[in-house]
Amino acid sequence: MKKLITFTTLCVACLLENTAFSQQALWNNSDIISPQINDDNTVTFRIQAPKASKVEIQGDFILPHKAETPDGTFNVARTAELKEGKDGIWEYTSDKLPSELYSYSFIVNGQKMNDPNNVYQVRDVASISSIFLIDNGVADNYMVQDVPHGNLSKIWYASPTLGMRQRRMTVYTPAGYDTGNKKYPVLYLLHGAGGDENSWSELGRAAQILDNLIAQGKAKPMIVVMPNGNASQQAAPGIAPNSMVKPVLMLPKMMEGSIEKAFPDVMKYVEKHYRTLKNKGGRAICGLSMGGFQSLYISARYPDKFDYVGLFSAAINKQSKGENDDVYDNLDTKLATQFKNAPKLYWIGIGKDDFLYKDNASFRKKLDEKEYPYTYMETEGGHIWRNWRTYLTTFTQKLFK
Amino acid sequence: MKKLITFTTLCVACLLENTAFSQQALWNNSDIISPQINDDNTVTFRIQAPKASKVEIQGDFILPHKAETPDGTFNVARTAELKEGKDGIWEYTSDKLPSELYSYSFIVNGQKMNDPNNVYQVRDVASISSIFLIDNGVADNYMVQDVPHGNLSKIWYASPTLGMRQRRMTVYTPAGYDTGNKKYPVLYLLHGAGGDENSWSELGRAAQILDNLIAQGKAKPMIVVMPNGNASQQAAPGIAPNSMVKPVLMLPKMMEGSIEKAFPDVMKYVEKHYRTLKNKGGRAICGLSMGGFQSLYISARYPDKFDYVGLFSAAINKQSKGENDDVYDNLDTKLATQFKNAPKLYWIGIGKDDFLYKDNASFRKKLDEKEYPYTYMETEGGHIWRNWRTYLTTFTQKLFK
Numbered sequence: 082m083k084k085l086i087t088f089t090t091l092c093v094a095c096l097l098e099n100t101a102f103s104q105q106a107l108w109n110n111s112d113i114i115s116p117q118i119n120d121d122n123t124v125t126f127r128i129q130a131p132k133a134s135k136v137e138i139q140g141d142f143i144l145p146h147k148a149e150t151p152d153g154t155f156n157v158a159r160t161a162e163l164k165e166g167k168d169g170i171w172e173y174t175s176d177k178l179p180s181e182l183y184s185y186s187f188i189v190n191g192q193k194m195n196d197p198n199n200v201y202q203v204r205d206v207a208s209i210s211s212i213f214l215i216d217n218g219v220a221d222n223y224m225v226q227d228v229p230h231g232n233l234s235k236i237w238y239a240s241p242t243l244g245m246r247q248r249r250m251t252v253y254t255p256a257g258y259d260t261g262n263k264k265y266p267v268l269y270l271l272h273g274a275g276g277d278e279n280s281w282s283e284l285g286r287a288a289q290i291l292d293n294l295i296a297q298g299k300a301k302p303m304i305v306v307m308p309n310g311n312a313s314q315q316a317a318p319g320i321a322p323n324s325m326v327k328p329v330l331m332l333p334k335m336m337e338g339s340i341e342k343a344f345p346d347v348m349k350y351v352e353k354h355y356r357t358l359k360n361k362g363g364r365a366i367c368g369l370s371m372g373g374f375q376s377l378y379i380s381a382r383y384p385d386k387f388d389y390v391g392l393f394s395a396a397i398n399k400q401s402k403g404e405n406d407d408v409y410d411n412l413d414t415k416l417a418t419q420f421k422n423a424p425k426l427y428w429i430g431i432g433k434d435d436f437l438y439k440d441n442a443s444f445r446k447k448l449d450e451k452e453y454p455y456t457y458m459e460t461e462g463g464h465i466w467r468n469w470r471t472y473l474t475t476f477t478q479k480l481f482k
Numbered sequence: 483m484k485k486l487i488t489f490t491t492l493c494v495a496c497l498l499e500n501t502a503f504s505q506q507a508l509w510n511n512s513d514i515i516s517p518q519i520n521d522d523n524t525v526t527f528r529i530q531a532p533k534a535s536k537v538e539i540q541g542d543f544i545l546p547h548k549a550e551t552p553d554g555t556f557n558v559a560r561t562a563e564l565k566e567g568k569d570g571i572w573e574y575t576s577d578k579l580p581s582e583l584y585s586y587s588f589i590v591n592g593q594k595m596n597d598p599n600n601v602y603q604v605r606d607v608a609s610i611s612s613i614f615l616i617d618n619g620v621a622d623n624y625m626v627q628d629v630p631h632g633n634l635s636k637i638w639y640a641s642p643t644l645g646m647r648q649r650r651m652t653v654y655t656p657a658g659y660d661t662g663n664k665k666y667p668v669l670y671l672l673h674g675a676g677g678d679e680n681s682w683s684e685l686g687r688a689a690q691i692l693d694n695l696i697a698q699g700k701a702k703p704m705i706v707v708m709p710n711g712n713a714s715q716q717a718a719p720g721i722a723p724n725s726m727v728k729p730v731l732m733l734p735k736m737m738e739g740s741i742e743k744a745f746p747d748v749m750k751y752v753e754k755h756y757r758t759l760k761n762k763g764g765r766a767i768c769g770l771s772m773g774g775f776q777s778l779y780i781s782a783r784y785p786d787k788f789d790y791v792g793l794f795s796a797a798i799n800k801q802s803k804g805e806n807d808d809v810y811d812n813l814d815t816k817l818a819t820q821f822k823n824a825p826k827l828y829w830i831g832i833g834k835d836d837f838l839y840k841d842n843a844s845f846r847k848k849l850d851e852k853e854y855p856y857t858y859m860e861t862e863g864g865h866i867w868r869n870w871r872t873y874l875t876t877f878t879q880k881l882f883k
């Protein structure tokens with residue numbers, strides 16, 4: 082190791098002589114570990130903030146609790162306070178946490194920031210959060226396990242229907258795809274408003290979920306196609322020309338029919354460039370929120386194409402009027418046609434607290450009245466990724482069987 | 483747009499009723515724009531920090547300047563101060579900046595943090611920085627332009643030499659690859675210590691550089707393979723099992739010959755699964771720092787394989803002793819063999835302030851004495867990504883011609 086030590090010593094020397102910016106930021110000098118997942122599934126968070134007078138943590142694992150206010154009264158807090166220790170290092174240890182993927186931020190003297198010692202982050206629209214996973218439960222499927230991994234590709238395809246020479250999609254091919262000649266079924270997996278072709282593989286852990294379920298024999302090996310569902314976008318923010326701007330939730334041409342009409346462009350590319358099963362039994366479509374809405378209307382528009390349809394917290398009835406009203410008009414007639422030769426699985430999942438719960442209940446009532454068969458899953462919580470990962474994990478186990 | 487407005491209104495309602503964590507973090511409520519690149523190439527940075535008494539910015543575009551200290555003396559500062567304006571929003575506008583990819587952080591009351599309004603970040607080992615690009619110069623090649631884009635894939639391959647069933651590499655296939663039957667030359671592009679298979683496509687902007695140079699006719703269409711060069715790793719932190727820990731600079735089995743010996747595993751996969759030119763004239767290898775060192779020894783070990791070799795700030799003479807000394811022993815003899823049928827291009831680039839400058843000068847002296855032909859580029863600055871992007875831009879234009 083002598084030479085390695087020399088190399089390291091030289092790097093340190095060069096960093097001391099210069100700022101971190103004048104040489105490569107070779108490493109983060111801090112040896113603080115945060116988050117530290119303890120054996121009992123409590124989690125310890127640390128941040129060095131020697132000049133701070135108050136450090137808090139905010140996260141989806143901090144339950145609301147009563148907190149004293151400066152005037153002596155109590156209110157409901159959704160943060161926890163860290164305590165200052167040696168060298169200005171503040172620390173907080175959580176309760177024992179059930180298995181899940183969690184996200185959090187620190188609040189240092191009122192200023193929200195990510196954990197500087199945790200490089201694992203996710204972006205949701207314009208917000209970036211620090212994340213961690215607790216194992217021994219649902220999150221085992223979201224973690225990278227020692228199982229065969231599928232490949233994940235960022236692919237550019239042409240969408241003449243949208244008038245775009247290039248649009249981007251994420252494609253997961255299961256382990257074994259590149260060594261065999263087998264044909265695979267395809268799941269089209271659609272994101273919500275504010276999302277893009279990266280959302281399901283990043284926030285949704287789609288590659289990990291598929292790797293793990295396939296390795297356990299719980300899901301069939303399948304290709305998963307995650308297109309960009311924003312008709313005005315070529316690709317995720319920063320990936321198309323002039324798009325390195327602050328991401329926004331609502332974009333032009335959302336839920337006005339363009340994506341549904343252009344969907345054959347996606348399928349055409351996929352079925353030409355991948356070894357796919359080109360029949361109804363070999364295709365599934367599902368999505369969250371806006372993507373659930375799109376799955377509803379795409380599968381109704383092309384009733385002979387998809388034998389598996391999944392609506393995850395679907396944004397039912399949120400279409401806007403415009404040039405493509407034919408996509409949304411006469412839904413009852415379209416559903417009648419679709420269910421005449423019913424899909425093998427029409428799956429609906431929603432959280433009890435979801436702001437779209439009522440619209441989904443009305444839609445289910447419509448299906449019930451017509452006696453159209455569907456499978457329903459109701460979970461705790463609202464319009465959150467925690468539910469969508471659960472729905473993907475559940476739905477994919479029912480496909481292509 | 484009526485229905486869209488309804489959807490947005492509902493979302494706002496649900497966010498007000500709940501915390502941002504109890505429903506999807508649908509958007510960042512802040513309408514602060516930072517960084518804002520102005521028409522004259524100054525850049526305005528903003529952060530809302532109503533409780534702060536001092537807000538600074540640190541970045542590779544902030545030149546060292548004299549700053550007053552509390553005791554009235556002056557020292558050299560590498561930060562600039564933001565000024566507080568309305569609503570606790572602090573602001574700073576930079577000088578006019580030449581075209582480049584820049585990185586920066588804020589320092590709020592002494593606490594370093596990323597720009598919460600900028601979702602564009604890069605990770606370098608365990609540090610994450612906010613980034614932006616200024617156009618009309620070198621960074622035009624680093625930006626996403628309206629040109630045909632190549633696909634970028636994360637591929638798992640077997641490395642029996644390293645005893646690993648799965649290792650990960652990033653593969654860029656140029657625009658047109660998936661629509662034709664042509665065979666392509668391959669550039670193997672290696673990262674440095676602390677890096678991984680993601681470094682060149684993220685910090686190095688390799689896909690953008692290749693897209694742009696190919697579109698301009700300045701580089702030949704080529705496949706670019708970016709393997710993981712850490713023999714103890716399957717993949718980047720967070721992507722292999724049990725690897726979601728703080729990334730470190732130095733790992734076991736670095737620069738001790740394993741990667742050089744296992745390199746044929748990478749080539750075997752690539753030449754089997756892609757339409758490649760399988761001759762010396764169709765292969766190039768280059769890398770930065772540790773990757774430059776590896777490029778030197780891989781090309782010397784397999785002298786009939788690479789007609790183009792690039793050493794970017796190469797970590798010359800940094801091998802450690804061990805089982806694989808044969809990789810590093812007898813370099814002079816190996817170079818004699820390699821240069822008997824000399825590569826078409828042996829390219830060396832380094833910055834004047836690089837801590838590896840002297841070792842590179844000694845190596846060049848060796849080549850000079852033997853009259854082995856090589857091309858040399860010396861730039862300003864040190865061991866930094868700014869230089870490595872320049873070297874990649876320069877080197878790739880000389881390949882396969």
